[in-house]
Amino acid sequence: MNIVVGALVGRLSYKCDILFRVIDIRETNGQKTAILYGEDYRLIADAPIQDLKLLPPLEKHRIAEEFHSMQEQSLELFRQDIDLLKNKQEFNLTNAYREDLSYFQMPGKVLHLDGDRNYLKKCLDMYEKIGVPVKGVHCNEKEMPEQIGSLIEKYRPDIVVITGHDAYSKAKGKKSDINAYRHSKYFVRTVREARRKIPHLDQLVIFAGACQSHFESLIHAGANFASSPGRVNIHALDPVYIVAKISFTGFKESINVWDVVRNTLTGDKGLGGLETKGVLRTGMPYSMVDDDE
Incomplete structure (x- = not known):
C-alpha cells in the first residue's frame, strides 16, 4: 500500500465514510501518521497509515457523485429562495407592479478567508454561479487573527467568512473546552479582531467555523452565524449558502435563522446563529450609458 501526500483515502476504522486528502505524513518512534483533510467536509x-485505504476509482466516483447530488439539490432550493426574494422586492418597489420603475441592486460584498486552498476555489466558483461579489483569501487558520484587521480595512466587506478545517478531540478534553478543538480558538480570536474593527452585528455580518467547531464560543466572540451546534461535520460549501442568502436580503429585512440554515447541506445540527439583517441595497434609476452617443 503506497500512501503518499496528495492521495485520496478512506479510514478503515470509520468504514471509509468520508473521502480524505493526505496533506502530510509524520513519523514518530517508527509509527507513521497521516494528516488528513476532508475532500468535501x-x-x-x-490516522495511522495502516488505518488508511486507497480508494479505487469507482468508489471515489460514487462518493463524489453522492456529494454532487446533495450540492445540486441544495443549490436548487437556494435559487428558489433567491427568486422568491427578488419577486418580493420587485413587487414592493413597483407598488404591486402598478409602476414601471427602473432600479438596480447591490448585493453585499463578501470577504472569504479559507484555510484550504482547494475549498476556497470551490467556494469562489459557487459565489460566481450565484452572483455574489466576493474576494477570496487563502490563509492558514493560525494566521487569521493577525490578518483579518488589515483585510477588512483593504476590502471593506459587508460580510466576512472565517473558515477552513477544524475537529474536536475527545482525548484533549470535554466538548465545552475550546482547547480540545484543532482550530476553534484561532477562529474565535479572528472574530474578536474583526469585531474590534466593526463592533455592530448589522454593520459587518460574520460567519465563522468549520467541522465540529466550538459554536458557543464563536457566537459569544461576535459571529452572527457559526458552526457547529451539534459538533458535526459541515460541508465545504455550507458557508456560501449562508452568506449568499444574507447578501441578497434587503438591509431593512431581518433574516430568520431557520430560513438561512434549512437549505444548507448540513442543516441546524451543523450551523446556527443570530437573527440578522440583510445587506442588499436597491437604488434607482437604472442607467445604461451608450458610449456611441
Whole structure:
C-alpha cells in the first residue's frame, strides 16, 4: 500500500465514510501518521497509515457523485429562495407592479478567508454561479487573527467568512473546552479582531467555523452565524449558502435563522446563529450609458 501526500483515502476504522486528502505524513518512534483533510467536509483528522485505504476509482466516483447530488439539490432550493426574494422586492418597489420603475441592486460584498486552498476555489466558483461579489483569501487558520484587521480595512466587506478545517478531540478534553478543538480558538480570536474593527452585528455580518467547531464560543466572540451546534461535520460549501442568502436580503429585512440554515447541506445540527439583517441595497434609476452617443 503506497500512501503518499496528495492521495485520496478512506479510514478503515470509520468504514471509509468520508473521502480524505493526505496533506502530510509524520513519523514518530517508527509509527507513521497521516494528516488528513476532508475532500468535501471541513474536517481535519490524523490516522495511522495502516488505518488508511486507497480508494479505487469507482468508489471515489460514487462518493463524489453522492456529494454532487446533495450540492445540486441544495443549490436548487437556494435559487428558489433567491427568486422568491427578488419577486418580493420587485413587487414592493413597483407598488404591486402598478409602476414601471427602473432600479438596480447591490448585493453585499463578501470577504472569504479559507484555510484550504482547494475549498476556497470551490467556494469562489459557487459565489460566481450565484452572483455574489466576493474576494477570496487563502490563509492558514493560525494566521487569521493577525490578518483579518488589515483585510477588512483593504476590502471593506459587508460580510466576512472565517473558515477552513477544524475537529474536536475527545482525548484533549470535554466538548465545552475550546482547547480540545484543532482550530476553534484561532477562529474565535479572528472574530474578536474583526469585531474590534466593526463592533455592530448589522454593520459587518460574520460567519465563522468549520467541522465540529466550538459554536458557543464563536457566537459569544461576535459571529452572527457559526458552526457547529451539534459538533458535526459541515460541508465545504455550507458557508456560501449562508452568506449568499444574507447578501441578497434587503438591509431593512431581518433574516430568520431557520430560513438561512434549512437549505444548507448540513442543516441546524451543523450551523446556527443570530437573527440578522440583510445587506442588499436597491437604488434607482437604472442607467445604461451608450458610449456611441
